[in-house]
Amino acid sequence: MARPRTVSDDAILAAARSVFLELGPSASTAVIADRVGLSQAGLFKRFSTKADLMVAALAPPSIPPFALLLAAGPDPCRPIQEQLREIARAMALFFKEMVPCLMVLSASGISPQQLLTRFDVPPPLLAKLAMIEWIQQAMNAGRLRPGDADPIAAAFMGALHMRSFMCHISSEPMSDEALSTYADSVVDNLWNGLAPTEQSQ
Numbered sequence: 001m002a003r004p005r006t007v008s009d010d011a012i013l014a015a016a017r018s019v020f021l022e023l024g025p026s027a028s029t030a031v032i033a034d035r036v037g038l039s040q041a042g043l044f045k046r047f048s049t050k051a052d053l054m055v056a057a058l059a060p061p062s063i064p065p066f067a068l069l070l071a072a073g074p075d076p077c078r079p080i081q082e083q084l085r086e087i088a089r090a091m092a093l094f095f096k097e098m099v100p101c102l103m104v105l106s107a108s109g110i111s112p113q114q115l116l117t118r119f120d121v122p123p124p125l126l127a128k129l130a131m132i133e134w135i136q137q138a139m140n141a142g143r144l145r146p147g148d149a150d151p152i153a154a155a156f157m158g159a160l161h162m163r164s165f166m167c168h169i170s171s172e173p174m175s176d177e178a179l180s181t182y183a184d185s186v187v188d189n190l191w192n193g194l195a196p197t198e199q200s201q
Contacts, residue, residue, distance in 0.1 A: 006037075007037060011036055012032070012036050012047070012053075013056055013057045015032050015035040015036045016032045016053050016054070016057035017057040017058060017101070018035075019031050019032045019035065020054060020057060020058060020101075020104050021100055021101065024104060024107060025054065025104055025105075025107050029043055029050050032053070054105065054108060054110070055105065055110065055118070057101075058101035058102070058104055059101075059105070059118065060101075060102075060124075061123065062119055062120075062123060062126075063123070063126065064123055064126070065090060065094060066091045066094055066127070067126060067130045069086065070087065070127075070130035070131055070134045071130060073133075073137050074137055074138045076141070080138055080143045080144065081188075081191055084187045085183065085184050085187045087131075088156070088160060088183035088184065088186055088187050089179075089183045089184070091160045091161075092163065092164065092180065092183040093176060093179060093180070095160055095163075095165075096173075096174070098164075099165050103168065127157070128153055128154070128157065131156065131157060132149045132150055132153045133149075135149040135152055135156075136149040145193070156186070156190065159190075160183060163179070164179075
């Protein structure tokens with residue numbers, strides 16, 4: 001009978017993520033193994049190569065968490081601006097977490113193309129399409145001013161992604177609270193261009 005695993009894959013991935021973000025792509029797998037109480041041999045029984053472990057620990061999820069908010073579509077019973085703020089905050093916090101991970105993967109020599117071939121639909125494309133659909137639904141319902149949903153989605157997501165990117169490369173991280181305040185500001189500043197002519201919402 002096989003011995004039960006005493007360390008879950010999730011625990012290994014959490015430790016690996018922490019080590020790679022702290023020490024970069026050159027971090028030794030021995031450090032990761034030590035943090036979870038495994039031997040390197042035991043670690044490589046779970047993940048055959050260091051690159052496999054790095055990708056598993058740092059790659060984005062196939063469905064970004066905020067995409068679940070978008071998939072539900074605009075709630076007809078809630079103010080649309082409030083919903084946009086909720087989406088923006090979720091995106092901002094997601095990008096804050098993912099930008100450093102993607103930077104480590106890039107520094108390791110793993111290209112975005114290599115990374116995205118793991119997915120049937122690349123997560124950035126899935127997220128953008130979901131945002132476009134959400135905006136289009138809101139426009140169709142008269143809750144946003146008619147327009148081209150594609151560039152609006154790109155501007156919305158780009159403003160949130162770029163903030164996290166700039167914070168990362170400038171080594172001036174924002175707290176979750178400050179990032180949520182920034183996300184609200186993005187929505188408020190875009191609102192004049194998005195609000196329906198008759199602001200009855």
